[in-house]
Amino acid sequence: MDSTDSSRAFVKDVKRLVVKVGTAVVTRSDGRLALGRLGALLEQLKELNSQGFEIILVSSGAVGVGRQRLRYRKLVNSSLADLQKPQNELDGKACAAVGQSSLMALYDTLFSQLDVTSSQLLVTDSDFRDEDFRKQLYDTVQSLLDLRVIPIFNENDAVSTRKAPYEDSSGIFWDNDSLAGLLALELKADLLVLLSDVEGLYSGPPSEPNSKLIHTYIRAKHQAEITFGDKSRVGRGGMTAKVNAAYCAACAGIPVVITSGFAMDSIIKVLEGKRVGTLFHRDAHLWVKQVGAREMAVAARESSRRLQALQSQDRRKILLDVADALEANESLIKVENEADVAAAQEAGYAKSLVSRLALKPGKISSLAKSIRILADMEEPIGQILKRTELADGLILEKTSCPLGVLLIVFESRPDALVQIASLAIRSGNGLLLKGGKEAMRSNAILHKVITSAIPDTVGEKLIGLVTSREEIPDLLKLDDVIDLVIPRGSNKLVSQIKESTKIPVLGHADGIxxxxxxxxxxxxxxxxxxxxxxxxxxxxxxxxxxxxxxxxxxxxxxxxxxxxxxxxxxxxxxxxxxxxxxxxxxxxxxxxxxxxxxxxxxxxxxxxxxxxxxxxxxxxxxxxxxxxxxxxxxxxxxxxxxxxxxxxxxxxxxxxxxxxxxxxxxxxxxSRIHARGPVGVEGLLTTRWYRNPERPFFYNFLVLLFNDIEREWTRRRW
CATH class of the missing domain: 3.40.309.10 (Aldehyde Dehydrogenase; Chain A, domain 2)
Structure with missing residues (x-):
């Protein structure tokens, strides 16, 4: 469960993190403070603080602690007659005012025992409307972190202008979950950890046996699938608030992990890259492994057979629709490609790689033009390459046909994805694509645009996009499903693939x-x-x-x-x-x-x-x-x-x-076998033999005449 996860590799670069502690973590079921649990949590923060991590804590619990204390005080000061009267709900602002001092006193005491200094910062929604406040807030927190002090934030509910601070959901933030997300952005955190009373986000209420923990949240996939249970027993947020805050922060570029605050070392495991809790990341939709390697290859083959069954003009129309879709989405493609280029430059990649990665102005139009040229070429499937009459009425024909399923592994160049996909469609082949991680965003948007133009009669699974390097070894074992591997990249890449598969490999290692x-x-x-x-x-x-x-x-x-x-x-x-x-x-x-x-x-x-x-x-x-x-x-x-x-x-x-x-x-x-030099449609075709049924005499006569002319022409040419 907690093994290392490649999607968590980003944590190695985390220095500053915001940790939000939910009310259910801070308090027990009876409303009292959970001293043992809180102590174990602070020991984790002390350990991370000593390792050089910059910790910012956002803590709920003041209202709950204050309510418990005021109830006790009211009980002590009430007569028997008072207790028999209907009891009014305690004022939330009063509970917050009483509980805040108790909560902070506890934090100060526990941190002092661990030789850690903490500080309190109370904020309200209206504070963040002031630009000077936001700047001063950043400067103050930076000074505290430089001194190894752990700042503890909470919303100052006692003086909040909200009519009902534990219910109102308007304004810049509306609970401590959204406050934690806001602070992560304002204070330029590298990671936000939201601690809950469960291990993470489940597909349904965690108490239900069919509910499953979601390790990586993908909005398009999980939003409609998740069934939220009741809100948390105390506080105002619950899992719904955490998911909303986590998704907003992730979209803004701050990775978020929702995990258990009950575990003894959950935060440390998160920072070790362990697969705990639920990860929210803006690139998560690019990582998800939708189907297994075999399922993806089988789906591509099934779609390719439906593609081959279409009329020639229908296959041509798909290519024309792809060209139109690329041009219609050029601005969106440009945004994603520019993000890849910027990330590659920031990572210090070689200029040659960055050059291959960039889709320069006019490139999309050029690719669309090439696709239209390809669409207007002679139909490649079903061409009669040879016709022979073996006996009277027995005619044998050799015709062109698709290879089947292609696996293309390429590096850096997202324009290669467009060329390869269009060739696969033209030649009637299924296709699996694995591009370099440096072009992840470009490849994802190009794949989405191209597959959106493929009709349902064929299916978008005709072209599968492999998003993880871990899937490549599994794919290379599928010699019964994948018919040809074409690596486009370094000598090392080509050599590794040739050594790892029984599937025929077509390509070149170097360009000397x-x-x-x-x-x-x-x-x-x-x-x-x-x-x-x-x-x-x-x-x-x-x-x-x-x-x-x-x-x-x-x-x-x-x-x-x-x-x-x-x-x-x-x-x-x-x-x-x-x-x-x-x-x-x-x-x-x-x-x-x-x-x-x-x-x-x-x-x-x-x-x-x-x-x-x-x-x-x-x-x-x-x-x-x-x-x-x-x-x-x-x-x-x-x-x-x-x-x-x-x-x-x-x-x-x-x-x-x-x-x-x-x-x-x-x-x-x-290669000296099959195709050599630039490989276009013909290089993605093979042949098969047909035995045609008996034809009319006149047809046989024309066939024989054609064969005689062909043999004579060949003889004279040589």
């Missing part, structure tokens, strides 16, 4: 792309290609990482011109053994290195064959190009470099699904 400038090259053409390959998008996998130059260009000054062009654009240079000595630049320690930034390696080679050998030894079989005017040299390079894409007088950046006319790409594959 080369540009070889031959001695026959046009220097102006070479400059343009080299600059484009390196600086157009340095973080891309098809950016140039190594520049190879013929040795003659090192002698005639052409190499220097290329180097000056790169340095002028701000590119940092490392050299191989020959280039570093000639150009006086640092020598690289490793040729097989993907910089993903404005840095590249330069080396001098003897000729085209030396360049080819270098690429085979140090490259990643991704994309390589030659700049040359000598056609024979160029032909040698094109024929002998064993990479997924090989170009003559073209930048490595040309290796892109959109530029290839694929509409979009699911990734670039360096």
């Amino acid at each position: 792309c080369h540009v070889y400038v031959d001695k026959s090259a046009n220097l102006d053409v070479a400059k343009n290609i080299v600059i484009d390959a390196k600086i157009d998008y340095p973080a891309a996998c098809n950016a140039m990482e190594t520049l190879l130059v013929h040795k003659d260009l090192a002698c005639n000054g052409a190499l220097n011109e290329l180097v000056v062009e790169l340095q002028h654009e701000g590119v940092g240079l490392f050299g191989g053994p020959r280039a570093s000595k000639l150009l006086k630049i640092p020598e690289t320690r490793l040729f097989h290195h993907e910089y993903n930034s404005m840095v590249c390696t330069v080396e001098i080679v003897d000729d085209v064959r030396a360049a080819i050998d270098h690429i085979h030894q140090h490259g990643s079989a991704h994309t390589d190009c030659i700049v040359a005017e000598d056609q024979k040299v160029a032909e040698t390079f094109l024929c002998q470099v064993d990479s997924a894409a090989v170009f003559h007088n073209a930048s490595t950046r040309f290796c892109d699904g959109a530029r290839f006319g694929l509409g979009a790409e699911v990734g670039i594959s360096t």
Whole structure:
């Protein structure tokens, strides 16, 4: 129950916390103070205070304590005749005035025994309407915390302007739960802990056997499911007030945990990241594990079969609806993406990652345009690839069909989610997506927008979004349900996935792309290609990482011109053994290195064959190009470099699904089996054989004629 929870990882950064103690925690069932329970709680706060945590306490209980004392005093001073008369309810403000001093005296006594100093701060709703008060409040509390003093807050009900302070729910705050939430914001707390008489928020009254503890509250999921019981026996809040206060604080960026104040070490467990109580967090909807790995994959397969059963024009309409939905929600997508970018920058991520993460202006429009192009392409499903008559009336057809269910694991780039999802829809495949945590908000909103455009006849589960890394190992075991894994990310990611699954894996580990400038090259053409390959998008996998130059260009000054062009654009240079000595630049320690930034390696080679050998030894079989005017040299390079894409007088950046006319790409594959290079719709299809029933004679005649023409055309072409 109290094992560590990855969703509680944020607690490692908590320094300042607000702890709210409910009336039911402070008092016993008879209304008297619960001295043992309160003492155990304060021992926890003393321990945290000594560890350097900044503790702010908000305590209920004054009204309850005062009511108990006044009842006793009234009983002592009443005659037998007075006791036989109807008893009026005690005034709440009077109870608060009497109880506050008793409550604070107890806190002071208990804290003194623990060698901790506490202070009292009484506030009213109207105080917070004054900006100067709020500033002074922050400064005072900061001074107390610097002195290791624990401030104890309570609403000053005795002088509150509320008509009924224990019932009124108007104003800036309306009970000590909402006061605790307000103080957490005003005092810039890292965490708010609301202590109750139960372990946390339950799906129903905790006394009912079917009620279950909710570990992470998600408003969209739990709001309609929860049945609240009666309010707490004393005080004015109850669980309803706690949930409202917790949700408001969480939306404002303050994580909240509702947990038991009866447990001996509940606050310490919360700060250790243990799975206790109920967590409220503004990103909670992104963490929740809605279904298990197998259920998610099976649901995607079932939805994909419904998608395949649609008419071609219906599948096309889904893509057009997705494009429209993206454009209609561009502002919302932008907000979430900017939040991811800001968080990545604050966390100190590399500039190359932040660059891949950002959806730059015009990106959504560009993605929508690509989807529409994809929608207008020829229908890929059910294409007859081969037709053979095995015997009279027996015709065998080989046709294209979807692979089934794809699992795509990608890092950083939220635009990849859009491309992959549109390709899956076009090719009739089910899809499971796992993006990087740095793009969590962007991926969540993009997934929501895209699945909202999928009709109920197919089902939004066609595209599942995996939100936790812990689910990946389970998914990689499902070789009976998932048909292909495509990792898009670092070499480490791809290697880990290949080692962890029996499912076929398609993709590339590194993008070590080369540009070889031959001695026959046009220097102006070479400059343009080299600059484009390196600086157009340095973080891309098809950016140039190594520049190879013929040795003659090192002698005639052409190499220097290329180097000056790169340095002028701000590119940092490392050299191989020959280039570093000639150009006086640092020598690289490793040729097989993907910089993903404005840095590249330069080396001098003897000729085209030396360049080819270098690429085979140090490259990643991704994309390589030659700049040359000598056609024979160029032909040698094109024929002998064993990479997924090989170009003559073209930048490595040309290796892109959109530029290839694929509409979009699911990734670039360096595999030699199945698909290679930019993988579009065709790379997500496989084949199956049909035995057609006997056809009319005229149909068979046309089939045979077609086959004869096809064979003759093939013979002549070769």
